[in-house]
Amino acid sequence: MMFYITLFLGFLYLKIFRVRIGQEKIGAKIVSEGLLSTLALVSLLIFGFMTLPWYFVLGASLAFFIAAALMVVAVQLGIFVDGKPVLVMSTIYKITPFIAITVVLGTVSTILL
Numbered sequence: 001m002m003f004y005i006t007l008f009l010g011f012l013y014l015k016i017f018r019v020r021i022g023q024e025k026i027g028a029k030i031v032s033e034g035l036l037s038t039l040a041l042v043s044l045l046i047f048g049f050m051t052l053p054w055y056f057v058l059g060a061s062l063a064f065f066i067a068a069a070l071m072v073v074a075v076q077l078g079i080f081v082d083g084k085p086v087l088v089m090s091t092i093y094k095i096t097p098f099i100a101i102t103v104v105l106g107t108v109s110t111i112l113l
Contacts, residue, residue, distance in 0.1 A: 002113075003048055004060055006106030010041035011061070012068040013099045016092055019072055023089065037100045040107040047111050 017034045020026060048057040072092075079086045 002106055002110045003044070003052075004064075006044055006103060006110055007041075007048070007060060008064040008068065009099055009106065010037065010044065010103045011064045012071065013037050013096065013103055014041065015065075015068045015072045016096055016099070019076065019089065020093055020096070033097060033100050037103045040104045044107045044110060047107075 014034075014037070017030075017037070020030070045057065045061070075087050075089060075092060078088075
């Protein structure tokens with residue numbers, strides 16, 4: 001179960017990271033955070049292909065990738081209440097370090113446990 005949660009959070013982080021690169025200048029800290037999360041996600045996928053049937057990993061990856069993309073696009077287009085956006089991308093950017101830490105720790109705990 002931890003595998004699938006971490007896989008979804010990893011795809012969500014990568015989608016947010018890709019949008020962030022397109023919208024603003026990023027520093028070395030954010031690039032290193034993205035690289036670490038990407039390496040964790042790749043190692044999680046390799047672990048998944050070694051331990052689970054390939055069609056489970058591939059199906060979950062496709063579904064989670066599409067869900068993460070739709071979530072980020074919904075925030076980009078805006079969800080408005082009384083003419084004001086409920087959630088903006090700058091708020092999402094503030095929580096990306098926590099998502100990255102969760103992806104790395106989830107990968108480590110999935111592989112070791």
